[in-house]
Amino acid sequence: MSLPPIGLLTVVTFLPAVGALLILLLVPRRHEEALRWGGLVVSLATFAASVPLWTGFDAGDADMQFEELLRWMPGLGVGYHVGVDGISVLLVLLTTFLMPVALASAWHAIEDRTKEFVIAMLLLEVGMVGVFVSLDLFLFFVFWEAMLIPMYFVIGVWGGANRVYAAVKFVLYTMVGSALMLVAILALYYQHGAATGTYTFDLPTLTRYILAPGLAQNLMFVAFALAFAIKVPLFPFHTWLPDAHVEAPTAGSVILAGVLLKMGTYGFLRFCLPLFPDASVDFGPWVYALAVIGIVYGAFVSTVQPDLKKLVAYSSVSHLGFVMLGLFTLTPQGLVGGVIQMVNHGLSTGALFLMVGMIYERRHTRLISEFGGLWAVIPGFSALLLIVCLSSLGLPGLNGFVGEFLILVGTFSVNKWLAAAATTGIIFAAVYLLWMYQRVAFGEIRHEANRRLADLTPREWAVLVPVVVLIVWIGVYPKAFTAKTEASVLALIAQVESKAAVARAPLPWWASR
Amino acid sequence: MIPAPPVALGALLPALIVFGTGVLVLLLDLVPPRTKDHLGGVALAGIVIALLGSISLWNHETRAFRDMVLLDNYALFFHVVICYAAALAVLLSIDYLRRNGVESGEYYALLLFSTTGMMLLASAGDLLIVFLGIELMSLSLYVLAGLFKMRLASGEASMKYFLLGAFATGFLLYGIALIYGATGSTNFDRIAAAAARPRDTLVTIGLGLLLVGFGFKISSVPFHMWAPDVYEGAPTSVTALIATGSKAAAFAALIRVLTVALRAAQPDWSVLLWAVAAVTMTAGNVIAIAQSNLKRMLAYSSIAHVGYMLVGLVAGGVPGAGAVLFYLLAYTFTTAGAFGAILLVERSDGEAVEVDDYAGLARRHPVLAATLGLFLLSLVGIPPLAGFVGKFYLFGSAVRAGYLWLTVIGVLNSAIAAYYYLRVIVYMYMREPEGVEVRLVPSFAGGVALAIALVGIVLLGVMPAPFADLAQVAVAPLLR
Numbered sequence: 007m008s009l010p011p012i013g014l015l016t017v018v019t020f021l022p023a024v025g026a027l028l029i030l031l032l033v034p035r036r037h038e039e040a041l042r043w044g045g046l047v048v049s050l051a052t053f054a055a056s057v058p059l060w061t062g063f064d065a066g067d068a069d070m071q072f073e074e075l076l077r078w079m080p081g082l083g084v085g086y087h088v089g090v091d092g093i094s095v096l097l098v099l100l101t102t103f104l105m106p107v108a109l110a111s112a113w114h115a116i117e118d119r120t121k122e123f124v125i126a127m128l129l130l131e132v133g134m135v136g137v138f139v140s141l142d143l144f145l146f147f148v149f150w151e152a153m154l155i156p157m158y159f160v161i162g163v164w165g166g167a168n169r170v171y172a173a174v175k176f177v178l179y180t181m182v183g184s185a186l187m188l189v190a191i192l193a194l195y196y197q198h199g200a201a202t203g204t205y206t207f208d209l210p211t212l213t214r215y216i217l218a219p220g221l222a223q224n225l226m227f228v229a230f231a232l233a234f235a236i237k238v239p240l241f242p243f244h245t246w247l248p249d250a251h252v253e254a255p256t257a258g259s260v261i262l263a264g265v266l267l268k269m270g271t272y273g274f275l276r277f278c279l280p281l282f283p284d285a286s287v288d289f290g291p292w293v294y295a296l297a298v299i300g301i302v303y304g305a306f307v308s309t310v311q312p313d314l315k316k317l318v319a320y321s322s323v324s325h326l327g328f329v330m331l332g333l334f335t336l337t338p339q340g341l342v343g344g345v346i347q348m349v350n351h352g353l354s355t356g357a358l359f360l361m362v363g364m365i366y367e368r369r370h371t372r373l374i375s376e377f378g379g380l381w382a383v384i385p386g387f388s389a390l391l392l393i394v395c396l397s398s399l400g401l402p403g404l405n406g407f408v409g410e411f412l413i414l415v416g417t418f419s420v421n422k423w424l425a426a427a428a429t430t431g432i433i434f435a436a437v438y439l440l441w442m443y444q445r446v447a448f449g450e451i452r453h454e455a456n457r458r459l460a461d462l463t464p465r466e467w468a469v470l471v472p473v474v475v476l477i478v479w480i481g482v483y484p485k486a487f488t489a490k491t492e493a494s495v496l497a498l499i500a501q502v503e504s505k506a507a508v509a510r511a512p513l514p515w516w517a518s519r
Numbered sequence: 520m521i522p523a524p525p526v527a528l529g530a531l532l533p534a535l536i537v538f539g540t541g542v543l544v545l546l547l548d549l550v551p552p553r554t555k556d557h558l559g560g561v562a563l564a565g566i567v568i569a570l571l572g573s574i575s576l577w578n579h580e581t582r583a584f585r586d587m588v589l590l591d592n593y594a595l596f597f598h599v600v601i602c603y604a605a606a607l608a609v610l611l612s613i614d615y616l617r618r619n620g621v622e623s624g625e626y627y628a629l630l631l632f633s634t635t636g637m638m639l640l641a642s643a644g645d646l647l648i649v650f651l652g653i654e655l656m657s658l659s660l661y662v663l664a665g666l667f668k669m670r671l672a673s674g675e676a677s678m679k680y681f682l683l684g685a686f687a688t689g690f691l692l693y694g695i696a697l698i699y700g701a702t703g704s705t706n707f708d709r710i711a712a713a714a715a716r717p718r719d720t721l722v723t724i725g726l727g728l729l730l731v732g733f734g735f736k737i738s739s740v741p742f743h744m745w746a747p748d749v750y751e752g753a754p755t756s757v758t759a760l761i762a763t764g765s766k767a768a769a770f771a772a773l774i775r776v777l778t779v780a781l782r783a784a785q786p787d788w789s790v791l792l793w794a795v796a797a798v799t800m801t802a803g804n805v806i807a808i809a810q811s812n813l814k815r816m817l818a819y820s821s822i823a824h825v826g827y828m829l830v831g832l833v834a835g836g837v838p839g840a841g842a843v844l845f846y847l848l849a850y851t852f853t854t855a856g857a858f859g860a861i862l863l864v865e866r867s868d869g870e871a872v873e874v875d876d877y878a879g880l881a882r883r884h885p886v887l888a889a890t891l892g893l894f895l896l897s898l899v900g901i902p903p904l905a906g907f908v909g910k911f912y913l914f915g916s917a918v919r920a921g922y923l924w925l926t927v928i929g930v931l932n933s934a935i936a937a938y939y940y941l942r943v944i945v946y947m948y949m950r951e952p953e954g955v956e957v958r959l960v961p962s963f964a965g966g967v968a969l970a971i972a973l974v975g976i977v978l979l980g981v982m983p984a985p986f987a988d989l990a991q992v993a994v995a996p997l998l999r
Contacts, residue, residue: 078984080984081984082987148907151901152902170945170950173945174938174941178934178937182934185933186927186930189918189927189930192919
């Protein structure tokens with residue numbers, strides 16, 4: 007029996023697992039420095055392996071690339087089918103980029119059970135990359151569920167005071183959502199099988215099948231959407247997020263905000279829209295409504311947070327609302343903007359969490375009122391924090407602006423009131439971020455402890471600079487990134503439009519043109 | 520003079536091997552040396568030979584005693600599951616008995632006899648053999664549950680198990696009698712032929728009584744009351760066998776009775792079992808949340824898992840029944856492994872069974888904590904472990920048969936169950952040690968058992984297709 011050739015995507019997906027196994031077997035737990043370096047080297051190697059996905063990606067081709075297809079459970083129609091298109095390739099790169107950043111940021115923050123931490127993070131990476139590259143519903147579900155466990159450990163073992171509550175809440179929320187998604191996957195599988203005679207979990211095959219509009223499609227859509235909405239999180243399913251973010255260690259928060267939340271929005275894009283086009287169109291107004299509520303509500307709640315990390319956590323609710331809004335406009339601008347905004351949010355919010363973590367390591371507090379006048383003491387930190395805040399609030403020239411602008415253009419073409427409501431989110435983002443920045447960096451130094459703060463160390467510079475470079479790069483030359491996604495996005499829209507054959511129901515007044 | 524029927528013992532071969540080993544163990548018990556360690560080895564060897572024999576007999580269908588005993592693929596599949604359960608129980612027992620000062624030859628003999636009963640149940644083609652198998656299995660287990668003669672809990676377990684078990688057997692016997700009265704036979708095929716006309720009241724009542732009897736044996740709600748007390752009080756190695764082998768055997772007979780003998784009454788029993796499955800899953804999981812004793816928690820969890828398996832039975836057909844068989848295989852490895860891991864942890868004053876005892880276990884015994892953690896995650900149904908694939912097949916068959924709501928109840932139950940399984944992981948990994956210090960008992964045989972179970976759940980989780988196909992091949996002839 008000859009082994010099938012191993013493709014690049016398989017290497018990128020499972021390299022962290024191989025690394026984790028080697029670390030488990032070879033590095034004794036007392037050699038903490040070796041463990042940290044081992045984790046960093048493995049994650050850097052994974053990033054290096056994923057770069058050819060980017061450079062070798064043909065932006066003109068809307069189809070899946072780097073595809074691999076192996077039979078896994080032929081009797082059930084389950085295959086090991088992986089591939090990336092212009093949407094997932096960005097997210098894979100985001101994942102492999104953020105993982106070394108997160109591991110490097112945890113150098114001194116994680117001192118207890120380093121071995122388990124490194125292994126958990128690497129396994130987490132396997133799950134996350136696996137979710138983004140899976141083109142088989144069974145395979146996708148396996149990664150989707152398996153990813154929960156390492157994250158559960160990262161929050162529950164290395165988190166803050168209330169970590170166990172946060173970890174359990176995170177897992178239970180996600181499991182309830184994914185349980186119903188499993189039923190919907192099975193229902194779709196049997197419906198497709200009964201209709202075509204081919205029983206398969208293969209996503210491209212299922213996507214070609216036109217599911218009759220009606221109750222069945224709506225129920226399946228709702229089951230999928232619930233799982234993804236919890237993950238995004240879409241208002242009102244967001245309550246696990248502040249707990250998980252606040253309690254997670256910095257590295258966990260970075261991954262959670264940077265990548266895990268994207269799994270929800272990606273799920274909408276990859277599964278809900280093409281599989282259930284009619285339901286996606288029908289439920290669109292509800293998604294708009296929840297997204298806009300999330301944008302405004304998240305911003306309001308952020309404004310009044312006394313805790314830096316909570317502020318950033320709630321700002322995620324607001325930012326992800328923009329992404330959802332963009333995706334469900336089903337316009338090219340909205341979708342491209344949504345995809346770019348996923349990456350932007352991963353970078354900006356990831357960087358914000360990193361910096362909150364850095365200041366927490368120095369002062370052991372995250373209360374905004376404990377700071378003030380930091381610019382005078384630690385100018386390096388303050389300058390980078392300013393850039394990251396400006397990026398997050400959407401200053402032109404930095405990455406956030408590109409995504410939000412495209413999303414709002416897309417939204418405006420669907421409904422101008424909706425766009426107007428969403429735009430307030432940008433204003434409030436400026437309010438809560440700049441107000442926070444003002445209280446932290448400017449003014450008098452009110453606490454003696456702040457006078458002796460040390461500025462960024464070389465390691466911290468090394469962690470932050472790559473992120474900031476990308477923030478500026480996307481802001482100045484977004485075409486390098488949007489060009490990769492455009493073809494896939496247009497193909498997706500064409501697919502949804504052609505499949506959503508039914509006459510569209512009239513939209514409610516608040517969502518019509 | 521009554522002509523003696525032709526005797527063909529071939530159909531009983533695997534069961535006879537186990538039974539013969541049991542007799543051998545009894546005899547060896549009488550001769551020196553005084554230590555009993557080698558008896559465990561003998562018992563294990565017998566079980567392994569029976570296991571290999573069962574595998575080699577695959578696809579060689581034999582019938583004997585006028586179709587009372589059937590050695591078809593279906594029986595062989597269960598033989599393999601039961602032999603694995605028994606072998607794991609023996610491996611776990613060897614050091615455990617010595618530790619507790621109850622080494623004895625009759626322990627292994629009884630374990631082998633009860634295994635014989637289980638195997639007989641799997642190959643029963645007649646209600647009388649079902650009765651015989653259940654009695655042989657249960658009587659041995661009643662005694663084994665009370666092995667710790669000096670412990671009140673063990674005595675209570677034995678007594679409760681015996682009284683309720685005997686009561687249940689009474690129901691079973693009534694059911695058999697009524698079905699015999701209605702159809703004139705106790706043979707499955709002849710019952711099926713005679714009961715073909717619909718809605719015979721006597722058959723329906725008989726079916727109900729049979730389900731009561733089986734309900735006790737598989738511990739489905741509302742006949743589950745004995746399970747927590749027995750699981751808690753019985754020696755942990757025996758608990759592992761009760762939870763896996765005896766359950767698999769009872770399911771083997773139940774599936775055959777329902778799908779072969781009473782196939783005409785399917786509309787009746789599938790409605791009944793729908794409700795039983797829903798209530799069993801929910802009650803098992805909800806009550807498990809409140810448990811602080813790990814053995815009790817696993818008892819309620821095993822009740823919940825019975826509910827999942829009943830979903831497959833309700834779904835019916837080759838996919839449904841095949842899913843139940845696969846699930847039993849996966850469940851046997853997972854549950855035996857979980858009990859095995861618990862059995863290796865000890866406090867200074869006895870077994871460590873309270874969840875508090877496991878606080879901070881990962882810090883001191885990382886390997887054992889990780890192993891127990893994996894078994895628990897398999898019970899939750901996290902991929903890529905056996906429990907996930909098992910549930911996937913079960914719920915898949917239910918969706919296929921159109922039982923959407925039952926599936927929804929099932930998957931939501933899985934989410935509820937995550938809470939209490941993960942709580943143990945919370946204690947092991949996310950808390951610091953408190954109270955009495957626990958220690959890990961060194962046991963080579965126990966380690967081997969855990970390793971086998973661990974390989975089992977990973978293999979079944981990553982490469983389930985060959986085993987699931989075997990399960991389907993095994994049930995297909997029943998449903999023709």
